[in-house]
Amino acid sequence: MLRRPRRNRRNQAIRHLSQETHLQPHHLVQPVFLTEGNGVREEIPSLPGTYRLSLDEALAEIGQCLQMGIESFILFPKIPAHRKDKRGTFSYSPDNFYLQAATIIKGEYPQACLISDVALDPYSIDGHDGIVHSGKVLNDETLHVLQKMGVAQAEAGFDILGPSDMMDGRVEALRVALDEAGFADTGIMSYTAKYASAFYGPFRDALDSAPVEGEDIPADKKTYQMNPANRREALIEGELDTMEGADFLMVKPALHYMDVIALMKQHFELPIAAYHVSGECAMLIAACRNGWLDYEKAMPETLLSLHRAGADVIITYFAKDYAAMYQKGRLS
Ligand code: PBG
Numbered sequence: 001m002l003r004r005p006r007r008n009r010r011n012q013a014i015r016h017l018s019q020e021t022h023l024q025p026h027h028l029v030q031p032v033f034l035t036e037g038n039g040v041r042e043e044i045p046s047l048p049g050t051y052r053l054s055l056d057e058a059l060a061e062i063g064q065c066l067q068m069g070i071e072s073f074i075l076f077p078k079i080p081a082h083r084k085d086k087r088g089t090f091s092y093s094p095d096n097f098y099l100q101a102a103t104i105i106k107g108e109y110p111q112a113c114l115i116s117d118v119a120l121d122p123y124s125i126d127g128h129d130g131i132v133h134s135g136k137v138l139n140d141e142t143l144h145v146l147q148k149m150g151v152a153q154a155e156a157g158f159d160i161l162g163p164s165d166m167m168d169g170r171v172e173a174l175r176v177a178l179d180e181a182g183f184a185d186t187g188i189m190s191y192t193a194k195y196a197s198a199f200y201g202p203f204r205d206a207l208d209s210a211p212v213e214g215e216d217i218p219a220d221k222k223t224y225q226m227n228p229a230n231r232r233e234a235l236i237e238g239e240l241d242t243m244e245g246a247d248f249l250m251v252k253p254a255l256h257y258m259d260v261i262a263l264m265k266q267h268f269e270l271p272i273a274a275y276h277v278s279g280e281c282a283m284l285i286a287a288c289r290n291g292w293l294d295y296e297k298a299m300p301e302t303l304l305s306l307h308r309a310g311a312d313v314i315i316t317y318f319a320k321d322y323a324a325m326y327q328k329g330r331l332s
Pocket of ligand 1: 221
């Protein structure tokens with residue numbers, strides 16, 4: 001036999017020499033769920049190990065992550081019911097604790113990259129990412145709200161905006177509004193190929209942001225999020241976002257859409273981000289808690305696989321745990 005692939009697997013040193021993919025903590029983004037108050041640390045029942053945090057707790061958490069080599073954070077707000085309305089106006093109110101928190105976090109940790117969430121759902125009494133009218137989610141009317149929200153977030157100190165709403169034309173609308181307001185350096189990580197997925201459940205529990213049941217309120221997000229059956233459509237979204245000025249293109253969910261990640265990586269020059277969503281993380285946690293999988297082995301393999309598939313950036317609820325293992329030298 002002239003070729004013996006097993007020679008390169010013979011021992012750890014040779015395996016290291018021939019290793020193709022290396023995943024470091026700075027590739028990861030840690031999601032943080034912010035809630036009002038002080039001293040609040042509420043575990044999300046459907047996503048064990050992830051918490052809703054008040055600002056003081058979030059500051060401590062982010063400080064720990066930074067020490068472990070995580071540099072980027074994506075922040076989401078849990079908005080109290082009495083602040084919600086049809087048009088998500090609290091999203092750009094000076095009273096919004098989410099905006100205030102971003103300013104304080106950025107002041108404390110200027111080296112951290114803070115990514116926002118641009119969408120109406122946490123702020124909407126209908127639980128949709130856009131304005132609902134007569135049973136429809138309105139596209140162009142929603143863009144105006146997204147622009148106000150985006151500029152308010154840039155003013156608050158976010159480094160990158162994360163439009164997760166899937167309205168048509170939102171990247172351009174945000175880019176123009178940011179530039180006009182003097183925020184040419186604020187970036188956009190677009191949720192380019194965001195699918196109407198069943199794997200967002202724990203996230204909606206965390207934020208109390210699921211579509212509300214009611215007459216004239218669409219029961220799901222299928223008129224704006226993509227059909228899970230489609231791959232080529234992701235390229236249309238990718239072309240539009242690139243032309244409209246996005247700085248990162250995201251695929252979401254991640255594990256069930258690795259083919260889309262690979263396709264996007266092949267077609268576009270922009271960095272590709274993958275959102276390893278709440279339901280995908282919850283599945284792994286459940287199997288580990290049952291003793292069916294080993295967390296310290298299955299979790300790093302999952303994240304490495306996403307990187308291998310083409311994700312330059314991975315947003316995952318496991319970021320901190322991965323960084324802890326990395327720091328202790330437990331990833332061989
Ligand atoms: C909504 C938004 C969702 C997630 C991020 N932003 C849920 C949805 O579209 O209903 C899901 C993230 C996760 O499940 O971890 N704008």
